[in-house]
Amino acid sequence: xxxxxxxxxxxxxxxxxxxxxxxxxxxxxxxxxxxxxxxxxxxxxxxxxxxxxxxxxxxxxxxxxxxxxxxxxxxxxxxxxxxxxxxxxxxxxxxxxxxxxxxxxxxxxxxxxxxxxxxxxxxxxxxxxxxxxxxxxxxxxxxxxxxxxxxxxxxxxxxxxxxxxxxxxxxxxxxxxxxxxxxxxxxxxxxxxxxxxxxxxxxxxxxxxxxxxxxxxxxxxxxxxxxxxxxxxxxxxxxxxxxxxxxxxxxxxxxxxxxxxxxxx
Amino acid sequence: xxxxxxxxxxxxxxxxxxxxxxxxxxxxxxxxxxxxxxxxxxxxxxxxxxxxxxxxxxxxxxxxxxxxxxxxxxxxxxxxxxxxxxxxxxxxxxxxxxxxxxxxxxxxxxxxxxxxxxxxxxxxxxxxxxxxxxxxxxxxxxxxxxxxxxxxxxxxxxxxxxxxxxxxxxxxxxxxxxxxxxxxxxxxxxxxxxxxxxxxxxxxxxxxxxxxxxxxxxxxxxxxxxxxxxxxxxxxxxxxxxxxxxxxxxxxxxxxxxxxxxxxxxxxxxxxxxxxxxxxxxxxxxxxxxxxxxxxxxxxxxxxxxxxxxxxxxxxxxxxxxxxxxxxxxxxxxxxx
Amino acid sequence: xxxxxxxxxxxxxxxxxxxxxxxxxxxxxxxxxxxxxxxxxxxxxxxxxxxxxxxxxxxxxxxxxxxxxxxxxxxxxxxxxxxxxxxxxxxxxxxxxxxxxxxxxxxxxxxxxxxxxxxxxxxxxxxxxxxxxxxxxxxxxxxxxxxxxxxxxxxxxxxxxxxxxxxxxxxxxxxxxxxxxxxxxxxxxxxxxxxxxxxxxxxxxxxxxxxxxxxxxxxxxxxxxxxxxxxxxxxxxxxxxxxxxxxxxxxxxxxxxxxxxxxxxxxxxxxxxxxxxxxxxxxxxxxxxxxxxxxxxxxxxxxxxxxxxxxxxxxxxxxxxxxxxxxxxxxxxxxxx
Numbered sequence: 001x002x003x004x005x006x007x008x009x010x011x012x013x014x015x016x017x018x019x020x021x022x023x024x025x026x027x028x029x030x031x032x033x034x035x036x037x038x039x040x041x042x043x044x045x046x047x048x049x050x051x052x053x054x055x056x057x058x059x060x061x062x063x064x065x066x067x068x069x070x071x072x073x074x075x076x077x078x079x080x081x082x083x084x085x086x087x088x089x090x091x092x093x094x095x096x097x098x099x100x101x102x103x104x105x106x107x108x109x110x111x112x113x114x115x116x117x118x119x120x121x122x123x124x125x126x127x128x129x130x131x132x133x134x135x136x137x138x139x140x141x142x143x144x145x146x147x148x149x150x151x152x153x154x155x156x157x158x159x160x161x162x163x164x165x166x167x168x169x170x171x172x173x174x175x176x177x178x179x180x181x182x183x184x185x186x187x188x189x190x191x192x193x194x195x196x197x198x199x200x201x202x203x204x205x206x207x208x209x210x211x212x213x214x215x216x217x218x219x220x221x222x223x224x225x226x227x228x229x230x231x232x233x234x235x236x237x238x239x240x241x242x243x244x245x246x247x248x249x250x251x252x253x254x255x256x257x258x259x260x261x262x263x264x265x
Numbered sequence: 266x267x268x269x270x271x272x273x274x275x276x277x278x279x280x281x282x283x284x285x286x287x288x289x290x291x292x293x294x295x296x297x298x299x300x301x302x303x304x305x306x307x308x309x310x311x312x313x314x315x316x317x318x319x320x321x322x323x324x325x326x327x328x329x330x331x332x333x334x335x336x337x338x339x340x341x342x343x344x345x346x347x348x349x350x351x352x353x354x355x356x357x358x359x360x361x362x363x364x365x366x367x368x369x370x371x372x373x374x375x376x377x378x379x380x381x382x383x384x385x386x387x388x389x390x391x392x393x394x395x396x397x398x399x400x401x402x403x404x405x406x407x408x409x410x411x412x413x414x415x416x417x418x419x420x421x422x423x424x425x426x427x428x429x430x431x432x433x434x435x436x437x438x439x440x441x442x443x444x445x446x447x448x449x450x451x452x453x454x455x456x457x458x459x460x461x462x463x464x465x466x467x468x469x470x471x472x473x474x475x476x477x478x479x480x481x482x483x484x485x486x487x488x489x490x491x492x493x494x495x496x497x498x499x500x501x502x503x504x505x506x507x508x509x510x511x512x513x514x515x516x517x518x519x520x521x522x523x524x525x526x527x528x529x530x531x532x533x534x535x536x537x538x539x540x541x542x543x544x545x546x547x548x549x550x551x552x553x554x555x556x557x558x559x560x561x562x563x564x565x566x567x568x569x570x571x572x573x574x575x576x577x578x579x580x581x582x583x584x585x586x587x588x589x590x591x592x593x594x595x596x597x598x599x600x601x602x
Numbered sequence: 603x604x605x606x607x608x609x610x611x612x613x614x615x616x617x618x619x620x621x622x623x624x625x626x627x628x629x630x631x632x633x634x635x636x637x638x639x640x641x642x643x644x645x646x647x648x649x650x651x652x653x654x655x656x657x658x659x660x661x662x663x664x665x666x667x668x669x670x671x672x673x674x675x676x677x678x679x680x681x682x683x684x685x686x687x688x689x690x691x692x693x694x695x696x697x698x699x700x701x702x703x704x705x706x707x708x709x710x711x712x713x714x715x716x717x718x719x720x721x722x723x724x725x726x727x728x729x730x731x732x733x734x735x736x737x738x739x740x741x742x743x744x745x746x747x748x749x750x751x752x753x754x755x756x757x758x759x760x761x762x763x764x765x766x767x768x769x770x771x772x773x774x775x776x777x778x779x780x781x782x783x784x785x786x787x788x789x790x791x792x793x794x795x796x797x798x799x800x801x802x803x804x805x806x807x808x809x810x811x812x813x814x815x816x817x818x819x820x821x822x823x824x825x826x827x828x829x830x831x832x833x834x835x836x837x838x839x840x841x842x843x844x845x846x847x848x849x850x851x852x853x854x855x856x857x858x859x860x861x862x863x864x865x866x867x868x869x870x871x872x873x874x875x876x877x878x879x880x881x882x883x884x885x886x887x888x889x890x891x892x893x894x895x896x897x898x899x900x901x902x903x904x905x906x907x908x909x910x911x912x913x914x915x916x917x918x919x920x921x922x923x924x925x926x927x928x929x930x931x932x933x934x935x936x937x938x939x
Contacts, residue, residue: 006685006720008675047678048848048856052874071875203877230873232844232860236715239841239863240870242893245900250716264814265879265889377638384638411638430638438671440861441845442830461847462861475638482831483671483862484642484662487634 007235010045010088016063018082021148024070025114026079027057030087032064037096038121039226039254042066043234045088049077053231053249056092057117057149058124064092067117067148093234094253097122097224102196103129106189108218109137110180110209112201116148118226118253119200124152127159135160136187140180140201142167161188180205184212192217200226210257223257268335273543277402279363280338281329290321290331291341294354294363294399297373297391297409298326304348311344325406327370338362353392355399365400367545369407372419376411376428383411384428384475385492390519397523403533404547406501407526413453413474413495420510423548424526425497429473429516431489431573436463438485445477445486452476473516493573494522498580499549506553508584511577518571525564532563604760604771604791605781612761612768613650618780619694620649623730626667627696628660629653645695654696656763659740663837663912664697668708668725669862671834675721676858678848686857690724696732696761699753699795700745700908704837705731706754710902711840733771735762735794742911744801744924750908751795760793801911803927806934809896814888818929823884825919830864832913832923838894838906841865865890891926 017029036056043051044066052074058065066089070079078087099122102109107126111119116139126135137156141147143166156162163183165176176183180201189195197218199209206225213223229241229248241248243263246255255263272282281290293308300308308328312320317332333341342362349356349363357364371394374380376387387409394407407424410417419425441462449457456470457477464485466477473493478486493516500510514521529548536551536559537544552560557580570576607615616625629646633639643655644662674686712722733753736745745751753760758774771791772778833839841863848856863870866886871879880886894907913923 007717008720009683009685046846047676047683047858048846048853050846050858051844069875075874228873228877229879230871232842235717235719237711237717237719237840238843238860239711239865240843242897244892245897247715262811264811265885381637386639428638436672440671440834440863441843442864442867444829444867461849461856462845462859463847479636480829481636482829482834482864484631484634484636484644485671487631487642488638490633492638 010090012086013089014086015082022146025067025148027065027067028082028087029063029065030089031062033062036064036092038099039118040092040094040096042089042091043093044074044078045090046074046077047088050074053234055118057120059121067114069114091234093249095251097198097254099125102126102198106134106191106195108187108195108197108213110197110199112140112180112205113142113146115201119198120149120152122198123156127156132160137161138163138165138180138183140165140167144169144173144175181208181212184209184216187216193219195222197223199223220261221256221258224254225257225260226253227255227260270335277366279366287335289333289335289338290329291333291345292366293328293330293345293348294352294370295327296352296354296371296395297388299388301351304351307344307347311341315341325370326372353396355396357400365402367402368399368405371395372408372417374410374417380411381479382414382475384430385411387411387428394523394526397527398530401530403530404545413472420497420500421502422510423499425500425510426522427495427497429493429495430475430478431473431493432466432471432475432477433487433489434464434466435485438483439463440483442482444480444482448476448480491518493517496522496525499552499582501547501549505588506584506586508582511580511582513577513580514570515575516573518574521568521570521574524568528564528566528568532560603778604769604789605786606767606769606789606791607786609651609763609766609768611784611786614784615780616650622692624691624693625649626693627654630655651763651768656734659912659915661912661916662835663704664695664701665708665837667695668722668729669840672859672861673721674857674859678856680854688721688724690728692728694730694732696734698734698736700750700910701837702731702733702753702757703750703908706904707838707898707906708840731757733757733760733793735760736796737762737794739796739799742801742914743799744803744909744911746797746799747803748905748907748909751797753793762794801924803924804931805895805905805927806931809892809930809934810937812937813930813933816933818933819884819888822887822921823882825921826866826883826887827919828866828868828883828886829918830867831916833864833866834862835912835916837908837910887926891930895927895930
């Protein structure tokens with residue numbers, strides 16, 4: 001018998017929709033009614049194959065979006081066999097973003113690759129805020145083919161200051177090319193000293209983006225980052241995600257930079 | 266004044282005939298290659314008093330004390346008594362030195378007394394074997410090595426004994442770290458693979474070297490209580506047909522090994538060429554004449570191998586056949602031109 | 603309160619306890635050591651005093667009982683998930699003072715780090731501890747400097763065996779009743795504990811972040827082979843990795859388990875897509891050491907390391923954890939200068 005209180009037991013969630021972004025990245029819209037925040041994650045559980053931590057990329061009244069990149073045994077299995085109409089998962093885990101922090105005043109979001117998933121909810125909130133003109137979003141992908149959330153990108157572009165860039169592109173590409181960090185110095189900010197920023201992406205990208213923001217005049221305590229670590233359990237038990245005295249799965253993955261700058265690894 | 270010495274007796278008494286007239290070298294047996302310090306001091310004393318002050322370390326883990334005058338043989342034999350006693354070497358008459366030289370010093374690598382990979386106490390087994398087969402004038406070479414690495418190069422001997430352990434696996438202690446799999450591949454034969462987080466051992470491929478046990482961080486792998494042996498037969502160096510020994514048994518137990526080596530002496534007594542030069546014919550060359558089937562019959566007499574033991578009764582050897590052709594005729598520039 | 607009894611009488615106590623509890627204690631497993639003809643001391647069931655190995659430090663800690671090296675959590679059949687049955691018999695675990703301190707760290711992670719781990723809790727609720735007194739320090743122990751030489755109070759009785767006698771301090775009515783029932787001699791007993799170790803460590807109160815850049819870690823990048831034995835034997839290491847598997851070719855039946863993990867073994871930080879943190883063994887050493895002497899304390903108020911020295915006992919590369927602690931201390935001191 002399954003004991004209800006066992007926190008390792010996943011629940012069944014119906015797949016409401018599947019959005020295919022690229023050959024390797026799909027968003028699964030999962031039935032879910034409960035509290036959750038962008039930046040939190042679920043452990044998607046495929047019996048006999050394992051579990052994988054997946055960020056929440058969208059939140060609705062009765063669903064969450066999980067954008068899954070096909071990179072391992074578990075995600076592979078999800079892609080091959082999701083037609084079972086449901087997935088097993090447990091969560092949400094982690095702290096997530098407090099979206100309310102960012103809707104007032106000037107905010108910059110810098111996101112790279114799959115790092116867009118955990119901040120998608122934040123960006124959408126910025127786009128729908130009262131002052132979208134004060135919201136600057138730099139989104140970078142490896143190439144035009146790797147772009148995620150194309151519909152959202154279009155929507156955001158219409159509402160706020162979106163800088164969409166790719167690391168590299170085939171000849172003839174008309175969009176912006178270059179790393180996200182390239183666009184930080186020229187952000188048209190009124191007062192960087194009181195502006196807030198969110199940075200999510202691969203470790204080197206985050207490091208250099210934060211550096212750029214600090215140079216631009218951002219205060220450390222006004223920058224939030226989301227740490228990526230291996231999370232086997234999501235419950236502060238397995239130890240893999242620990243950095244110093246912090247457990248990324250419990251205390252993060254979102255950290256204020258004034259804290260995360262001392263989380264050396 | 267030249268000495269009147271029976272050279273054949275001299276050789277049997279473990280002295281070498283030197284190229285320097287009137288000189289000899291004393292060949293000291295050191296079964297298993299382990300000698301105590303006291304005996305080593307005595308050897309040093311003999312070398313200084315009767316020899317030329319040097320000591321030669323032989324390939325078979327004995328020592329030779331060169332530069333001894335033929336006249337001092339009796340005196341040297343008396344002095345050697347300490348070494349013989351300390352090594353518990355079987356003797357016919359006290360103070361008369363080593364009673365035979367045909368059966369060569371029994372060789373052993375350091376084995377489990379020292380080496381982390383040794384699968385049994387090679388020294389003890391070598392000494393036990395020495396006790397069973399010496400003295401004997403028949404030319405036998407027996408060697409022991411702790412594991413399949415064969416540091417003792419037992420494949421060059423008539424009887425090579427390699428240690429084996431049968432790895433015992435406790436899946437409940439296995440954390441799937443994969444070190445056994447990796448090290449088996451790097452340091453051994455790659456007999457392990459990871460399936461579903463646990464390890465599968467290919468029992469056909471596994472040579473029982475114990476590398477998995479050595480590297481296992483959890484004691485999921487342990488050694489079998491029993492010590493097992495691979496027995497290789499009739500390797501040799503020499504001018505006619507040098508060759509590596511071939512596998513005769515694996516997973517044999519100590520009793521089986523002991524019996525087949527002892528049985529081989531009876532075979533030699535039966536089949537040795539009565540007219541052999543200096544009455545010396547290597548067992549391998551005798552088997553070349555009689556065929557392996559006959560040898561097999563003799564060495565397996567009264568032997569019931571232990572249950573796990575696998576026996577190969579069809580042995581074929583390769584090696585160089587210099588008695589047929591001393592080949593190496595390279596396809597070189599001379600032929601092409 | 604305490605009792606002094608003969609060994610025979612103590613066995614009666616164990617027998618009575620055994621009717622209600624499983625008794626776990628360090629047991630000498632003959633021949634199950636890493637190397638040939640060596641033993642390992644690890645935890646197993648015992649019935650009598652003589653089953654326990656009380657003269658040696660256990661090579662592997664008691665934690666295997668609370669956090670099994672490999673623990674099946676769920677079984678999967680087609681569409682069904684079943685929680686694995688667990689052995690949750692009431693048990694008494696015999697351990698030394700340092701290890702009893704280590705229990706705190708296990709509880710920190712499994713019961714107090716936000717969530718309660720249901721699997722751990724089930725076992726933990728059924729476990730009581732009995733203290734093994736330490737008459738003298740073992741090699742590599744540094745409990746005194748870690749403040750773990752005197753046991754915390756949460757044991758039900760202690761055991762100090764000397765000569766034909768066993769002395770027990772008893773802190774539980776249930777156990778006292780058993781001693782009374784065999785008319786044991788009452789006496790004031792204080793469990794033996796060491797007051798001096800051969801090894802000393804100094805732990806700095808504050809470790810600045812500059813330690814990350816210190817060159818003290820560099821040598822371990824070449825010295826440490828990343829075997830993880832230190833983590834496996836450590837009484838306070840709790841990390842695990844989830845492992846899913848299926849048994850059959852058709853993949854319909856399988857299980858989810860967790861296995862002990864080591865932050866020193868390659869792969870510990872691997873994230874999907876190929877990313878890895880702390881690639882060098884030096885960085886991994888830093889991660890481990892700082893956890894034991896600083897990071898855990900920041901979160902839970904006490905150090906993780908209990909100074910049992912097992913990591914030093916087991917390291918094949920002779921890396922001394924206690925020495926690293928002192929190197930950190932020196933580096934911090936130099937920095938402050």
